Amino acid sequence: MENKMIYFDNSASSIPNPKAVDSAVTAMKCFANPSSPHFAGLKAKEIIEDARKKVADSLLCKPDEVYFTSSGTESNNIAILSMVEKNKREGNVIITTKAEHPSVVNTVLSLEKRGFRVEFAPVAGGEVDYGFIENTLKTQKVCLVTLMQANNQNGALTDLKRIRNIIEETNSEALFHSDIVQGFLKVPDGMASYASAYCDAASFSAHKIGGLKGTGGLFIKKGLKLSPVFFGGGQEGGIRSGTENIVGIAAFGVAAEDFSKPFRDKITALRKLFIGKATALLGGDIEIKEPISHIDAVISLSLKGIKSEVVLNYLSSKGICISSSSACSTKAKENTSLAAFGYSEEYNNSAIRIGFSPFNTEDEVETLIFELKNSLAYRIKRNK
Ligand code: PLP
Numbered sequence: 001m002e003n004k005m006i007y008f009d010n011s012a013s014s015i016p017n018p019k020a021v022d023s024a025v026t027a028m029k030c031f032a033n034p035s036s037p038h039f040a041g042l043k044a045k046e047i048i049e050d051a052r053k054k055v056a057d058s059l060l061c062k063p064d065e066v067y068f069t070s071s072g073t074e075s076n077n078i079a080i081l082s083m084v085e086k087n088k089r090e091g092n093v094i095i096t097t098k099a100e101h102p103s104v105v106n107t108v109l110s111l112e113k114r115g116f117r118v119e120f121a122p123v124a125g126g127e128v129d130y131g132f133i134e135n136t137l138k139t140q141k142v143c144l145v146t147l148m149q150a151n152n153q154n155g156a157l158t159d160l161k162r163i164r165n166i167i168e169e170t171n172s173e174a175l176f177h178s179d180i181v182q183g184f185l186k187v188p189d190g191m192a193s194y195a196s197a198y199c200d201a202a203s204f205s206a207h208k209i210g211g212l213k214g215t216g217g218l219f220i221k222k223g224l225k226l227s228p229v230f231f232g233g234g235q236e237g238g239i240r241s242g243t244e245n246i247v248g249i250a251a252f253g254v255a256a257e258d259f260s261k262p263f264r265d266k267i268t269a270l271r272k273l274f275i276g277k278a279t280a281l282l283g284g285d286i287e288i289k290e291p292i293s294h295i296d297a298v299i300s301l302s303l304k305g306i307k308s309e310v311v312l313n314y315l316s317s318k319g320i321c322i323s324s325s326s327a328c329s330t331k332a333k334e335n336t337s338l339a340a341f342g343y344s345e346e347y348n349n350s351a352i353r354i355g356f357s358p359f360n361t362e363d364e365v366e367t368l369i370f371e372l373k374n375s376l377a378y379r380i381k382r383n384k
Contacts, residue, residue, distance in 0.1 A: 011355030017210030027250035051253025072205030091141025126156035126291035150183030215248030302350035
């Protein structure tokens with residue numbers, strides 16, 4: 001089964017980049033503690049700093065603005081909790097949306113118990129309501145704006161530059177954080193610098209770009225001094241104590257360095273092929289939700305009248321992996337993003353998510369479409 005697997009669940013966790021896997025294997029042999037002052041510890045530390053430079057280059061920021069963490073989830077928690085703590089004198093209002101990842105939504109909701117108030121900006125159709133954000137910043141005491149760069153369900157993009165401009169014009173004391181876990185290195189060319197240019201902090205994760213699970217990153221703009229939210233030996237500038245995951249960090253550096261324009265072009269080509277052929281073959285049976293501004297790496301679609309799980313299970317029986325919604329929201333038993341976008345219940349019940357990797361092939365896309373078509377027939381037969 002493993003050899004024949006066709007994997008299109010890359011937004012949940014991506015196909016690993018073989019170069020990143022090689023670097024992880026090499027790093028496993030450097031088992032000394034990177035904080036140890038002997039030569040073996042220094043070698044381990046060197047691996048971390050080399051990866052930090054690679055990640056910083058890919059974010060167009062300085063190495064000392066990059067902090068390694070255990071996940072995108074941890075980065076979101078550290079960023080939000082430390083930023084509101086730092087800025088609470090400016091106000092107690094946090095602006096976000098209900099389409100954010102649970103690691104953002106549940107973190108801000110936990111802050112309500114500590115006296116903060118959360119304003120959820122509408123995201124009808126996928127696009128965040130910039131007017132709502134502007135008005136809230138003008139009329140309320142906002143300490144933090146936290147908005148994802150690219151949505152994990154349908155790829156909808158938030159214009160981080162526009163948000164920065166709104167903050168500067170209305171309440172320049174508000175801090176701005178973005179969850180760029182899905183957008184990192186996948187936003188269209190020319191937008192690559194947006195997070196480091198326009199945010200005070202941004203969270204990202206290795207396993208969405210061909211690195212390993214259990215390795216995240218946090219960009220914190222130079223000069224913004226954040227206090228730790230948990231304590232230990234002071235690694236990663238004290239922001240994320242705990243002996244570093246050098247294996248994951250080494251792979252993260254290589255995956256980030258390798259994820260350049262040819263990878264984005266490949267993803268765009270696979271998406272175009274998929275949409276062109278799937279629409280031609282499936283006609284009125286397929287509905288694709290494509291926000292005006294989006295990353296190409298993820299598509300939300302539904303096969304009309306068929307529950308997501310039926311399609312997912314059928315494809316799985318054919319060795320094809322997709323998801324019915326995000327892996328995290330599956331656990332939470334609700335698809336918060338799609339509900340927030342205001343899509344119909346009928347669509348949401350049938351929604352599936354295709355996530356592309358630069359390591360997918362055109363043949364795999366053809367097979368996926370062929371089996372999507374077959375899943376339709378299978379369902380119709382069973383219903384009769
Ligand atoms: N933010 C977004 C938008 C995500 O899609 C995910 C994972 O799916 C996360 C955060 C969490 O990242 P991690 O799996 O590294 O904790």
